[in-house]
Amino acid sequence: RFTPGIECHTHEYIRTGHLDSKFGFDPDQLEQVLTHLAGCRWARVQGLHAHIGSQIFEVEPHRDLAAVLADALVLARRLGHEPSDLNVGGGLGIRYVASDDPPSIDGWVQVVAEAMVAACRERNLELPRLLCEPGRSLVAPAxxxxxxxxxxxxxxxxxxxxxxxxxxxxxxxxxxxxxxxxxxxxxxxxxxxxxxxxxxxxxxxxxxxxxxxxxxxxxxxxxxxxxxxxxxxxxxxxxxxxxxxxxxxxxxxxxxxxxxxxxERPDELLRYDVLPERLRSVG
Known part of the structure; x- marks a missing residue:
């Protein structure tokens, strides 16, 4: 997983794709990491992963992400890796209140898939297996x-x-x-x-x-x-x-x-509490 350097409009605590993030390798480190892994007999780079955040209503950042991931795929293959998977993460928001206006799941999938196909064709790449993480958009409304x-x-x-x-x-x-x-x-x-x-x-x-x-x-x-x-x-x-x-x-x-x-029962909240022996006789 690497940080794609993409900003999106959501709460600062659930933005994960901007450069100043604790998640993923920095994009400037990606070539160094992939070069190192190419020399490790135990390592096999199966795929590349990036995630830009959660509860996102915009589709443009996901279009941008497709190009970033495709460039990373070109780099990985140039360094001798054969990744077959690209994971665009998740982030599709849902309607919590009437003013929320997220894209539909079908609409989001179409944007992501079309952007990835276009990015791969521009770089003469064979289409990878495309993965996503739709968790909130499926589970939250249920x-x-x-x-x-x-x-x-x-x-x-x-x-x-x-x-x-x-x-x-x-x-x-x-x-x-x-x-x-x-x-x-x-x-x-x-x-x-x-x-x-x-x-x-x-x-x-x-x-x-x-x-x-x-x-x-x-x-x-x-x-x-x-x-x-x-x-x-x-x-x-x-x-x-x-x-x-x-x-x-x-x-x-x-x-x-x-x-x-x-x-849960109140008494179950005490199941991991331990009373030291020296205190058992106090009082």
Whole structure:
């Protein structure tokens, strides 16, 4: 994997293709690395990989990436390698809120494939096997998170906070990337909004805010609130912040629900704790 030196418009924490990045070899190092590997009997360069970032709506950076990868393929073959694979990474964004406007999966694939074919033909290269990483675009829309509404705090002429029984431990993206989501009530998904609230979690952290300026119908404690498009980078990034157990995960298909990850119990959070012998008799 190498850094292609391509900028894209996304959050700075999920840009990976610009030069000042911890990911991949620097492009100026690529020839040196490939030359070194050519002299290693144990090494076989099967493919080349670059990734420009995540949650990207533009297609132009992926067109640029095709040319960069094709040039790297020319270099690798000139140095005696025979890579058969080019991996363009992923990065295709999804619609979290109404203002998001990502390309379709089919449209993105067409742009990437056509750009790679053109780049290879310009360089008289045999077409490689083309790989991509479509993770978020497939998984995120397939998942939702269900929260139970708890307390409410209304500050006249300033803000209304609605708290739920989860938050930054099961979804760290809002506090990490200022990510936005769409939400509705489970039993009234199409109900007209009557107020604008700030949806907050139950953690001891002022930054534990899931959604700001969220339009909702009137809610009561015990209502179930659905946050959409949480299938990616939620459960996989969850933690036990504040010693909060992780929620269960349920697979729903064809009218059937199946438990695929059971809810953690509070006592399970202590399973790796060890009390030193010298403290066992204290008190």
């Amino acid at each position: 998942g939702v998170t269900l929260y139970t509404v708890g307390s409410r705090k209304q500050i006249p002429d300033l803000n209304t906070y609605v708290a739920v029984d989860g938050g930054m431990s099961d979804n760290p993206r809002p506090i990490t990337y200022q990510s936005e989501y769409t939400a509705c009530l489970a039993d009234r998904p199409g109900a007209e909004a009557t107020e604008t609230v700030t949806l907050v979690g139950k953690h001891c952290e002022s930054g534990d805010v899931l959604l700001k300026q969220l339009p909702l119908p009137a809610t009561e404690p015990g209502d179930v609130l659905v946050v959409l498009a949480t299938g990616a980078y939620n459960a996989s990034m969850a933690s036990n912040y504040n010693r909060i157990p992780k929620p269960a995960a349920v697979l729903v298909a064809d009218g059937c629900a199946e438990l695929v990850q059971r809810r």
